[in-house]
Amino acid sequence: MGNPGSGLKQVRLSLPARDEDIARLEPGMIVYLDGVVYTAREGVYKRVIEDGVPLPEGLSAISNVNFHCSPAAAPDPDGSYRVGGVTATASFRFSKWMAQWLELTGTKIVIGKGGMPREDYSNILAPRGAVYLTTVGYGTGALLGRGIVGVEAVHWMDELGIAQAMWMFRVENFGPFIVDSDLQGNSLFASHGDRVNQRLEGLYEGLRQPALHRYGETDDRRKEVM
Amino acid sequence: MIANDRIEEAAFGIMCKAAIDIPEDYLKGIKGMIDLETGDLSAFVLKSMVDNYEAATEDRRPMCADTGLPRYYVKVGDKARLADGFVALERALRSATARATHEVPLRPNRVHPLWRNDHNNNVGLNAPEVEWSFEPDVDWIDITTVHKGGLFGSDYRMLFPGDGVDGIKRFFLDTLIAFGKRGLACQPAIVGVGIGGSKDTCMQLGKQAACLRIVGEANPDPKIAALEEELKELGNNIGMGPMGFVGSSMVVDCHIEAGFTHTGGMPVSVHTFCLSSRRATARIHADGSIEYRTDPRWFTPYMRRETIGWETPEAASSRFG
Numbered sequence: 377m378g379n380p381g382s383g384l385k386q387v388r389l390s391l392p393a394r395d396e397d398i399a400r401l402e403p404g405m406i407v408y409l410d411g412v413v414y415t416a417r418e419g420v421y422k423r424v425i426e427d428g429v430p431l432p433e434g435l436s437a438i439s440n441v442n443f444h445c446s447p448a449a450a451p452d453p454d455g456s457y458r459v460g461g462v463t464a465t466a467s468f469r470f471s472k473w474m475a476q477w478l479e480l481t482g483t484k485i486v487i488g489k490g491g492m493p494r495e496d497y498s499n500i501l502a503p504r505g506a507v508y509l510t511t512v513g514y515g516t517g518a519l520l521g522r523g524i525v526g527v528e529a530v531h532w533m534d535e536l537g538i539a540q541a542m543w544m545f546r547v548e549n550f551g552p553f554i555v556d557s558d559l560q561g562n563s564l565f566a567s568h569g570d571r572v573n574q575r576l577e578g579l580y581e582g583l584r585q586p587a588l589h590r591y592g593e594t595d596d597r598r599k600e601v602m
Numbered sequence: 603m604i605a606n607d608r609i610e611e612a613a614f615g616i617m618c619k620a621a622i623d624i625p626e627d628y629l630k631g632i633k634g635m636i637d638l639e640t641g642d643l644s645a646f647v648l649k650s651m652v653d654n655y656e657a658a659t660e661d662r663r664p665m666c667a668d669t670g671l672p673r674y675y676v677k678v679g680d681k682a683r684l685a686d687g688f689v690a691l692e693r694a695l696r697s698a699t700a701r702a703t704h705e706v707p708l709r710p711n712r713v714h715p716l717w718r719n720d721h722n723n724n725v726g727l728n729a730p731e732v733e734w735s736f737e738p739d740v741d742w743i744d745i746t747t748v749h750k751g752g753l754f755g756s757d758y759r760m761l762f763p764g765d766g767v768d769g770i771k772r773f774f775l776d777t778l779i780a781f782g783k784r785g786l787a788c789q790p791a792i793v794g795v796g797i798g799g800s801k802d803t804c805m806q807l808g809k810q811a812a813c814l815r816i817v818g819e820a821n822p823d824p825k826i827a828a829l830e831e832e833l834k835e836l837g838n839n840i841g842m843g844p845m846g847f848v849g850s851s852m853v854v855d856c857h858i859e860a861g862f863t864h865t866g867g868m869p870v871s872v873h874t875f876c877l878s879s880r881r882a883t884a885r886i887h888a889d890g891s892i893e894y895r896t897d898p899r900w901f902t903p904y905m906r907r908e909t910i911g912w913e914t915p916e917a918a919s920s921r922f923g
Contacts, residue, residue, distance in 0.1 A: 380636055380648065380649040404643065406646070445667070448709035449709070450707035461663050461667035466753070489785075513647055513844065513845070517667040518661060518663050518665050522663075554643070572841050586761070586765055587761070
């Protein structure tokens with residue numbers, strides 16, 4: 377099958393990521409990480425931003441990478457954790473918390489599934505010096521699981537459960553990820569989406585109109601739609 | 603007589619195998635798509651997925667951390683006898699789910715829809731789902747588990763006879779485009795299409811078509827098989843590959859299942875079984891021995907019967923010959 381993607385640029389970053397490293401990332405680059413990443417999704421965001429619970433001490437010095445993820449993990453009797461697979465969850469659902477979260481934590485890299493809306497990059501991430509990396513696939517759960525060499529800490533396990541707790545992962549050659557957004561607010565997903573969109577109308581050419589139109593095709597509820 | 607501990611062992615075995623080992627038919631399908639894919643990012647994604655399957659099998663870890671909604675399909679031979687009954691069988695399935703969640707480990711995905719509380723074992727109210735079918739003249743039990751994602755990629759639409767195949771194509775395109783953007787459907791997928799039945803059977807048939815038939819297997823009705831091919835080509839011609847990148851790899855295979863429906867309607871459902879198409883089947887024989895495989899063989903001629911009574915399998919299959 378040849379070597380698909382061999383023409384793509386690859387980079388390996390040490391964490392916490394430095395501003396100059398982040399500035400060099402371009403949409404479409406392949407990235408691998410070394411250091412500590414933390415998981416946070418709706419459970420953590422609500423707890424910290426809406427309920428005002430303080431962040432774990434020294435978070436920003438330990439990690440500036442927020443992974444939108446819930447691991448497949450299980451506690452062992454000795455209090456340690458076995459982490460099997462690791463896969464991201466869809467990030468666009470977390471838009472409303474991101475501005476405050478980036479400011480509170482100093483996070484510079486957000487990793488997740490499927491990117492954020494393009495205006496979030498220009499309005500929220502890029503102005504705060506942050507970029508977005510997407511997981512590949514999705515998900516390369518086993519490859520990412522291999523990249524996790526240890527669990528440094530788990531915060532709020534009792535309150536939030538395995539899926540929503542904040543996991544601090546020590547990682548090595550953790551990836552692959554693809555750069556979606558850069559510091560200029562460009563988005564790989566958006567540019568590919570634009571190219572895909574150009575073809576869409578043609579796909580429906582020649583197909584007869586439906587017997588009844590439906591909500592979604594129009595927002596006008598006075599029309600006869602199903 | 604089949605003892606209940608054999609059933610639990612088989613159920614635990616398939617939970618582990620499904621989570622870790624990609625079925626051979628799907629792997630072959632993805633490798634074939636890499637050769638045809640011209641988008642460089644799309645090809646990179648497919649290649650990474652193949653690396654991921656290999657890592658999962660080597661390390662015995664789940665290929666995807668999103669457990670999806672693990673569920674079971676049980677086919678009971680008409681001559682099979684259970685030592686401890688069906689309530690015990692259902693308990694064995696729930697117990698195997700909880701044990702596999704801890705031992706593989708699998709991410710506990712199942713929470714109460716309103717209160718969001720989590721038993722941390724993928725078992726709860728109406729979970730895992732168990733669907734039943736029967737098979738004449740045999741004394742084994744087949745148990746299949748499917749770990750299918752639970753958020754994006756499925757939809758339902760009530761169409762009408764006047765919409766015809768064009769209506770099915772419109773809906774098929776609408777669904778793949780909507781869920782294909784950014785790769786939310788985790789394509790390329792095995793796309794299952796349910797046509798007919800009532801609303802719930804339409805959803806059920808489409809989901810079973812996606813999850814319980816292997817890549818390369820055509821519907822025995824030649825006209826439906828031709829429509830499967832047509833829809834597959836339509837999907838791969840959208841211009842969208844994995845993760846919604848420019849590319850051609852959207853549909854690994856398309857499976858259609860149909861059911862008699864209301865004379866005035868033509869309900870259709872579309873389901874996508876993702877890049878981590880996790881399924882595994884165990885057959886428990888009457889002597890308690892267990893055989894594992896990845897082809898569920900769910901849609902038997904008996905399942906697709908149209909008659910009141912049941913003819914012999916040979917007579918039924920000759921009608922498609």
